[in-house]
Amino acid sequence: MNSLSDIKNYKTLAVMGGTFDPIHYGHLVAAETVRQELNIEHVLFIPSGRPPHKQKTRVAGDEHRYLMTVLATANNPYFDVSRMEIDRPGMTYTIDTIKEIRSQCSEDCKLYFITGADAAAEIISWKDPHELVKLCQIVAVTRPGYDKSKIFYELRKAGISPYSFTFLEVPALSISSTDIRNRVSVGKTIRYLLPESVEQYINKLKLYNYQHYWETEPMITEINKKLHYMLSPKRFVHTQGVADESVKLAKIHGADEKKAYLAGLLHDCAKDFSSKEKLKMCDKYGIELDEILVNQSDLTHAFLGAELARDMFGVTDEEVLGAIRYHTTGKPDMTKLEKIVYLADFFEPSRQYFDGIKEIKQYAYEDLDTAVAFSLDHTIEYNRSKNRLIHPLSLQALEYYKGSLPKK
Ligand SMILES: [Fe+2]
Ligand SMILES: [Fe+2]
Structure with a gap:
Protein backbone atom coordinates (compact mmCIF):
# COMPACT_ATOMS: atom_id res chain seq x y z
CA MET A 1 0.00 0.00 0.00
CA ASN A 2 1.56 3.27 -1.02
CA SER A 3 -1.10 5.53 0.34
CA LEU A 4 -4.23 5.34 2.38
CA SER A 5 -6.18 5.39 -0.89
CA ASP A 6 -5.43 1.64 -1.24
CA ILE A 7 -7.06 1.01 2.07
CA LYS A 8 -10.48 0.25 0.56
CA ASN A 9 -9.11 -2.78 -1.29
CA TYR A 10 -8.19 -4.74 1.81
CA LYS A 11 -10.38 -7.41 3.29
CA THR A 12 -8.23 -7.59 6.40
CA LEU A 13 -6.17 -4.78 7.88
CA ALA A 14 -4.32 -4.43 11.16
CA VAL A 15 -3.53 -1.19 12.89
CA MET A 16 -0.38 -1.20 15.00
CA GLY A 17 -0.42 1.65 17.48
CA GLY A 18 2.50 2.67 19.66
CA THR A 19 4.78 5.52 20.62
CA PHE A 20 7.67 3.95 18.65
CA ASP A 21 10.17 5.94 20.67
CA PRO A 22 12.10 4.30 19.06
CA ILE A 23 10.53 1.49 17.04
CA HIS A 24 12.45 -1.79 17.50
CA TYR A 25 12.45 -5.44 16.49
CA GLY A 26 9.90 -6.26 19.20
CA HIS A 27 7.31 -4.12 17.38
CA LEU A 28 8.29 -5.41 13.95
CA VAL A 29 8.30 -9.07 14.95
CA ALA A 30 4.94 -8.60 16.69
CA ALA A 31 3.37 -6.99 13.61
CA GLU A 32 4.80 -9.62 11.26
CA THR A 33 3.73 -12.48 13.53
CA VAL A 34 0.18 -11.13 13.81
CA ARG A 35 0.02 -10.57 10.05
CA GLN A 36 1.04 -14.14 9.32
CA GLU A 37 -0.79 -15.95 12.12
CA LEU A 38 -4.08 -14.19 11.53
CA ASN A 39 -3.68 -14.02 7.77
CA ILE A 40 -3.91 -10.25 7.58
CA GLU A 41 -3.21 -8.50 4.30
CA HIS A 42 -1.59 -5.36 5.59
CA VAL A 43 -0.35 -3.70 8.77
CA LEU A 44 -0.63 0.04 9.24
CA PHE A 45 1.75 1.46 11.86
CA ILE A 46 0.36 4.58 13.49
CA PRO A 47 2.79 6.47 15.74
CA SER A 48 0.73 7.84 18.62
CA GLY A 49 -0.24 11.46 18.99
CA ARG A 50 -1.14 12.73 22.44
CA PRO A 51 -2.98 9.92 24.17
CA PRO A 52 -4.63 11.04 27.41
CA HIS A 53 -4.17 7.74 29.24
CA LYS A 54 -0.45 7.53 28.70
CA GLN A 55 1.57 9.65 31.07
CA LYS A 56 4.83 8.29 29.73
CA THR A 57 7.13 10.86 28.27
CA ARG A 58 7.71 10.74 24.59
CA VAL A 59 11.33 11.64 24.28
CA ALA A 60 11.89 12.06 20.56
CA GLY A 61 9.64 14.49 18.68
CA ASP A 62 6.69 13.36 16.56
CA GLU A 63 8.58 13.72 13.27
CA HIS A 64 11.50 11.63 14.52
CA ARG A 65 9.18 8.87 15.72
CA TYR A 66 7.33 8.94 12.42
CA LEU A 67 10.52 8.86 10.33
CA MET A 68 12.06 6.06 12.39
CA THR A 69 8.87 4.04 11.84
CA VAL A 70 9.05 4.71 8.10
CA LEU A 71 12.70 3.61 8.00
CA ALA A 72 12.00 0.48 10.03
CA THR A 73 9.08 -0.66 7.89
CA ALA A 74 10.39 0.40 4.47
CA ASN A 75 11.58 -3.04 3.38
CA ASN A 76 8.36 -4.88 4.20
CA PRO A 77 5.75 -4.56 1.40
CA TYR A 78 3.01 -5.49 3.88
CA PHE A 79 3.79 -2.65 6.25
CA ASP A 80 2.92 1.03 6.00
CA VAL A 81 2.96 4.07 8.26
CA SER A 82 0.29 6.69 8.83
CA ARG A 83 0.69 10.22 10.19
CA MET A 84 -2.96 10.23 11.17
CA GLU A 85 -2.44 10.54 14.93
CA ILE A 86 0.55 12.85 14.98
CA ASP A 87 -1.21 15.26 12.61
CA ARG A 88 -4.45 15.26 14.60
CA PRO A 89 -4.66 18.30 16.88
CA GLY A 90 -5.52 17.87 20.54
CA MET A 91 -5.77 14.59 22.41
CA THR A 92 -5.75 11.45 20.33
CA TYR A 93 -8.03 8.57 21.17
CA THR A 94 -7.72 5.10 19.65
CA ILE A 95 -11.45 5.03 19.00
CA ASP A 96 -11.14 8.12 16.74
CA THR A 97 -8.28 6.51 14.83
CA ILE A 98 -10.18 3.27 14.35
CA LYS A 99 -13.29 5.17 13.25
CA GLU A 100 -11.24 7.12 10.74
CA ILE A 101 -9.72 3.93 9.33
CA ARG A 102 -13.11 2.22 9.37
CA SER A 103 -14.60 5.07 7.34
CA GLN A 104 -11.95 4.55 4.67
CA CYS A 105 -12.01 0.72 4.41
CA SER A 106 -14.54 -1.34 2.56
CA GLU A 107 -17.54 -2.27 4.64
CA ASP A 108 -16.63 -5.95 4.83
CA CYS A 109 -12.99 -5.32 5.81
CA LYS A 110 -12.05 -7.00 9.05
CA LEU A 111 -10.10 -4.61 11.18
CA TYR A 112 -7.58 -5.55 13.88
CA PHE A 113 -5.89 -3.38 16.44
CA ILE A 114 -2.54 -4.67 17.68
CA THR A 115 -1.40 -3.60 21.08
CA GLY A 116 0.79 -4.79 23.93
CA ALA A 117 -0.87 -6.88 26.63
CA ASP A 118 -0.22 -4.24 29.28
CA ALA A 119 -2.00 -1.62 27.21
CA ALA A 120 -4.79 -4.08 26.45
CA ALA A 121 -5.35 -4.57 30.17
CA GLU A 122 -6.09 -0.86 30.44
CA ILE A 123 -8.49 -0.79 27.53
CA ILE A 124 -11.53 -0.32 29.74
CA SER A 125 -10.15 3.06 30.78
CA TRP A 126 -9.89 4.17 27.15
CA LYS A 127 -12.55 6.27 25.46
CA ASP A 128 -15.63 4.22 24.40
CA PRO A 129 -14.11 0.74 24.92
CA HIS A 130 -17.39 -1.03 24.11
CA GLU A 131 -17.63 0.67 20.75
CA LEU A 132 -13.95 0.04 20.10
CA VAL A 133 -14.28 -3.72 20.44
CA LYS A 134 -17.28 -3.64 18.09
CA LEU A 135 -15.28 -1.83 15.41
CA CYS A 136 -12.18 -3.99 15.56
CA GLN A 137 -10.69 -7.16 16.94
CA ILE A 138 -8.05 -6.39 19.57
CA VAL A 139 -4.87 -8.40 19.18
CA ALA A 140 -2.92 -8.39 22.42
CA VAL A 141 0.67 -9.43 21.89
CA THR A 142 2.36 -10.84 24.97
CA ARG A 143 5.68 -12.14 26.11
CA PRO A 144 5.64 -15.94 26.38
CA GLY A 145 4.09 -17.04 29.66
CA TYR A 146 2.19 -13.78 30.23
CA ASP A 147 -0.58 -14.20 32.81
CA LYS A 148 -3.80 -13.22 31.00
CA SER A 149 -6.10 -13.73 33.98
CA LYS A 150 -5.89 -10.08 35.05
CA ILE A 151 -7.03 -8.92 31.60
CA PHE A 152 -9.90 -11.42 31.55
CA TYR A 153 -10.97 -10.29 34.99
CA GLU A 154 -10.92 -6.61 34.03
CA LEU A 155 -12.77 -7.24 30.78
CA ARG A 156 -15.51 -9.31 32.39
CA LYS A 157 -15.92 -6.68 35.11
CA ALA A 158 -16.42 -4.06 32.40
CA GLY A 159 -18.89 -6.26 30.53
CA ILE A 160 -16.58 -6.79 27.55
CA SER A 161 -16.32 -10.27 26.14
CA PRO A 162 -12.78 -11.67 26.27
CA TYR A 163 -13.54 -13.05 22.80
CA SER A 164 -13.11 -9.51 21.46
CA PHE A 165 -9.46 -10.19 22.15
CA THR A 166 -6.94 -12.41 20.43
CA PHE A 167 -3.76 -13.18 22.34
CA LEU A 168 -0.49 -13.93 20.58
CA GLU A 169 2.83 -14.75 22.17
CA VAL A 170 5.82 -12.96 20.66
CA PRO A 171 9.25 -13.86 22.08
CA ALA A 172 11.07 -10.70 20.87
CA LEU A 173 8.81 -8.55 23.04
CA SER A 174 11.38 -8.42 25.79
CA ILE A 175 13.06 -5.63 23.82
CA SER A 176 11.88 -2.29 25.14
CA SER A 177 12.09 1.28 23.87
CA THR A 178 12.88 2.55 27.37
CA ASP A 179 15.81 0.16 27.56
CA ILE A 180 17.06 1.30 24.14
CA ARG A 181 16.86 4.97 25.17
CA ASN A 182 18.71 4.25 28.40
CA ARG A 183 21.37 2.30 26.56
CA VAL A 184 21.95 5.18 24.14
CA SER A 185 22.14 7.66 27.01
CA VAL A 186 24.97 5.74 28.66
CA GLY A 187 26.77 4.90 25.42
CA LYS A 188 25.89 1.18 25.31
CA THR A 189 25.30 -0.61 22.04
CA ILE A 190 21.78 -0.95 20.62
CA ARG A 191 22.86 -3.06 17.65
CA TYR A 192 20.57 -6.03 16.90
CA LEU A 193 17.76 -4.54 18.96
CA LEU A 194 16.37 -2.49 16.10
CA PRO A 195 16.92 -2.07 12.34
CA GLU A 196 20.27 -0.65 11.36
CA SER A 197 18.63 2.26 9.53
CA VAL A 198 16.91 3.34 12.76
CA GLU A 199 20.14 2.91 14.70
CA GLN A 200 21.93 5.14 12.21
CA TYR A 201 19.15 7.72 12.41
CA ILE A 202 19.41 7.78 16.21
CA ASN A 203 23.18 8.13 16.07
CA LYS A 204 23.18 10.79 13.37
CA LEU A 205 20.65 12.99 15.15
CA LYS A 206 21.96 12.16 18.59
CA LEU A 207 18.48 11.19 19.76
CA TYR A 208 18.33 9.92 23.33
CA ASN A 209 21.85 11.12 23.87
CA TYR A 210 21.24 12.28 27.38
CA GLN A 211 24.04 12.30 29.85
CA HIS A 212 21.86 11.44 32.81
CA TYR A 213 18.91 9.14 33.16
FE1 LIG B 1 21.02 33.81 40.24
FE1 LIG C 1 22.54 32.18 37.86
Missing part, protein backbone atom coordinates in the same frame (compact mmCIF):
# COMPACT_ATOMS: atom_id res chain seq x y z
CA TRP A 214 16.73 11.75 34.87
CA GLU A 215 16.91 14.19 31.94
CA THR A 216 14.07 12.31 30.29
CA GLU A 217 11.85 12.15 33.37
CA PRO A 218 8.47 13.87 32.96
CA MET A 219 9.17 16.28 35.84
CA ILE A 220 12.41 17.52 34.26
CA THR A 221 10.78 17.80 30.82
CA GLU A 222 7.98 19.87 32.37
CA ILE A 223 10.46 22.11 34.20
CA ASN A 224 12.37 22.77 31.01
CA LYS A 225 9.18 23.61 29.15
CA LYS A 226 8.15 26.13 31.81
CA LEU A 227 11.65 27.63 32.04
CA HIS A 228 11.59 28.17 28.28
CA TYR A 229 8.66 30.53 28.78
CA MET A 230 9.91 32.18 31.95
CA LEU A 231 13.52 32.90 31.02
CA SER A 232 15.33 34.73 28.25
CA PRO A 233 17.14 32.39 25.83
CA LYS A 234 20.49 33.45 27.31
CA ARG A 235 19.32 32.76 30.86
CA PHE A 236 17.88 29.42 29.79
CA VAL A 237 21.28 28.36 28.44
CA HIS A 238 22.89 29.63 31.64
CA THR A 239 20.60 27.49 33.80
CA GLN A 240 21.39 24.40 31.74
CA GLY A 241 25.08 25.17 32.22
CA VAL A 242 24.69 25.59 35.99
CA ALA A 243 22.76 22.30 36.14
CA ASP A 244 25.53 20.46 34.28
CA GLU A 245 28.34 22.06 36.30
CA SER A 246 26.48 21.28 39.53
CA VAL A 247 26.30 17.62 38.52
CA LYS A 248 30.05 17.59 37.84
CA LEU A 249 30.80 19.10 41.25
CA ALA A 250 28.35 16.72 42.93
CA LYS A 251 30.16 13.80 41.32
CA ILE A 252 33.56 15.07 42.50
CA HIS A 253 32.46 15.90 46.04
CA GLY A 254 30.04 13.03 46.63
CA ALA A 255 26.74 14.93 46.65
CA ASP A 256 23.43 13.78 45.16
CA GLU A 257 23.81 14.39 41.41
CA LYS A 258 20.12 14.52 40.60
CA LYS A 259 19.43 17.05 43.34
CA ALA A 260 22.36 19.13 42.13
CA TYR A 261 20.92 19.04 38.61
CA LEU A 262 17.47 20.07 39.77
CA ALA A 263 18.74 22.92 41.94
CA GLY A 264 21.02 24.15 39.14
CA LEU A 265 18.19 24.05 36.65
CA LEU A 266 15.83 26.04 38.85
CA HIS A 267 18.25 28.39 40.61
CA ASP A 268 17.37 31.40 38.44
CA CYS A 269 13.71 30.58 37.76
CA ALA A 270 12.59 33.87 39.32
CA LYS A 271 15.35 35.98 37.80
CA ASP A 272 13.60 37.40 34.74
CA PHE A 273 10.59 38.89 36.48
CA SER A 274 10.55 42.71 36.64
CA SER A 275 11.52 44.46 39.91
CA LYS A 276 7.89 45.31 40.51
CA GLU A 277 6.82 41.70 40.00
CA LYS A 278 9.60 40.45 42.25
CA LEU A 279 8.62 42.76 45.09
CA LYS A 280 4.97 41.81 44.68
CA MET A 281 5.85 38.11 44.84
CA CYS A 282 7.99 38.70 47.94
CA ASP A 283 4.87 40.07 49.56
CA LYS A 284 2.87 37.03 48.45
CA TYR A 285 5.41 34.56 49.82
CA GLY A 286 6.11 36.51 53.00
CA ILE A 287 9.76 37.25 52.16
CA GLU A 288 10.85 40.05 54.44
CA LEU A 289 12.13 43.04 52.54
CA ASP A 290 14.94 44.92 54.19
CA GLU A 291 16.58 48.05 52.80
CA ILE A 292 19.01 46.03 50.68
CA LEU A 293 16.38 43.86 49.06
CA VAL A 294 14.16 46.84 48.27
CA ASN A 295 17.06 48.72 46.66
CA GLN A 296 18.53 45.70 44.94
CA SER A 297 15.39 43.80 44.11
CA ASP A 298 17.40 41.48 41.88
CA LEU A 299 18.82 39.88 45.03
CA THR A 300 15.33 38.61 45.85
CA HIS A 301 15.37 36.22 42.88
CA ALA A 302 17.17 33.53 44.87
CA PHE A 303 14.70 33.60 47.80
CA LEU A 304 11.79 33.83 45.37
CA GLY A 305 13.27 31.06 43.23
CA ALA A 306 13.01 28.65 46.15
CA GLU A 307 9.35 29.59 46.69
CA LEU A 308 8.54 29.19 43.00
CA ALA A 309 10.43 25.91 42.83
CA ARG A 310 8.09 24.61 45.52
CA ASP A 311 4.92 26.31 44.35
CA MET A 312 5.18 26.13 40.56
CA PHE A 313 7.56 23.25 39.96
CA GLY A 314 6.53 20.91 42.74
CA VAL A 315 9.96 20.60 44.37
CA THR A 316 9.62 19.52 47.97
CA ASP A 317 13.19 18.55 48.79
CA GLU A 318 14.49 21.05 51.36
CA GLU A 319 18.11 20.50 50.31
CA VAL A 320 17.30 21.49 46.73
CA LEU A 321 15.22 24.46 47.89
CA GLY A 322 18.07 25.61 50.15
CA ALA A 323 20.55 25.48 47.29
CA ILE A 324 18.26 27.70 45.23
CA ARG A 325 17.50 30.05 48.13
CA TYR A 326 21.14 30.82 48.99
CA HIS A 327 22.78 30.67 45.56
CA THR A 328 23.27 34.45 45.40
CA THR A 329 24.08 35.49 48.95
CA GLY A 330 25.58 32.34 50.37
CA LYS A 331 25.22 31.89 54.13
CA PRO A 332 27.21 30.56 57.08
CA ASP A 333 27.49 26.77 57.33
CA MET A 334 26.19 25.92 53.88
CA THR A 335 25.26 22.37 52.91
CA LYS A 336 27.34 20.65 50.24
CA LEU A 337 24.56 21.17 47.71
CA GLU A 338 24.27 24.88 48.58
CA LYS A 339 28.00 25.35 48.02
CA ILE A 340 27.87 23.44 44.74
CA VAL A 341 25.10 25.52 43.15
CA TYR A 342 26.54 28.75 44.56
CA LEU A 343 29.85 27.95 42.84
CA ALA A 344 28.55 26.45 39.60
CA ASP A 345 26.68 29.71 39.03
CA PHE A 346 30.02 31.54 38.75
CA PHE A 347 31.74 29.49 36.13
CA GLU A 348 29.26 27.51 34.00
CA PRO A 349 30.48 27.54 30.38
CA SER A 350 28.26 30.35 29.03
CA ARG A 351 29.30 32.75 31.85
CA GLN A 352 31.13 35.83 30.61
CA TYR A 353 34.74 36.07 31.66
CA PHE A 354 35.48 38.00 34.83
CA ASP A 355 38.56 38.38 36.92
CA GLY A 356 38.79 35.42 39.30
CA ILE A 357 36.60 32.98 37.33
CA LYS A 358 39.50 30.61 36.64
CA GLU A 359 40.50 30.46 40.30
CA ILE A 360 36.93 29.85 41.46
CA LYS A 361 36.59 26.93 39.07
CA GLN A 362 39.93 25.48 40.03
CA TYR A 363 39.21 25.73 43.77
CA ALA A 364 35.69 24.35 43.29
CA TYR A 365 37.08 21.17 41.75
CA GLU A 366 39.51 20.75 44.66
CA ASP A 367 37.91 22.07 47.83
CA LEU A 368 34.43 23.55 48.16
CA ASP A 369 35.13 25.66 51.26
CA THR A 370 38.18 27.33 49.73
CA ALA A 371 36.17 28.07 46.59
CA VAL A 372 33.25 29.46 48.59
CA ALA A 373 35.52 31.66 50.71
CA PHE A 374 37.35 32.94 47.64
CA SER A 375 34.10 33.65 45.75
CA LEU A 376 32.51 35.46 48.70
CA ASP A 377 35.59 37.59 49.23
CA HIS A 378 35.84 38.35 45.54
CA THR A 379 32.14 39.21 45.13
CA ILE A 380 31.97 41.37 48.25
CA GLU A 381 35.02 43.32 47.20
CA TYR A 382 33.62 43.78 43.68
CA ASN A 383 30.23 44.97 44.96
CA ARG A 384 31.88 47.40 47.37
CA SER A 385 33.86 48.86 44.48
CA LYS A 386 30.51 49.44 42.73
CA ASN A 387 29.12 51.08 45.89
CA ARG A 388 26.50 48.36 46.27
CA LEU A 389 25.15 47.37 49.64
CA ILE A 390 26.22 43.92 50.76
CA HIS A 391 23.61 41.49 52.01
CA PRO A 392 24.24 40.54 55.66
CA LEU A 393 24.08 36.83 54.81
CA SER A 394 27.09 37.25 52.51
CA LEU A 395 29.04 39.08 55.21
CA GLN A 396 28.17 36.39 57.77
CA ALA A 397 29.15 33.72 55.27
CA LEU A 398 32.55 35.29 54.64
CA GLU A 399 33.10 35.58 58.38
CA TYR A 400 32.26 31.86 58.66
CA TYR A 401 34.45 30.71 55.76
CA LYS A 402 37.35 33.20 55.93
CA GLY A 403 39.56 30.60 57.57
CA SER A 404 39.39 28.69 54.27
CA LEU A 405 40.61 31.59 52.14
CA PRO A 406 43.59 30.60 50.03
CA LYS A 407 46.90 31.90 51.34
CA LYS A 408 48.00 34.81 49.20
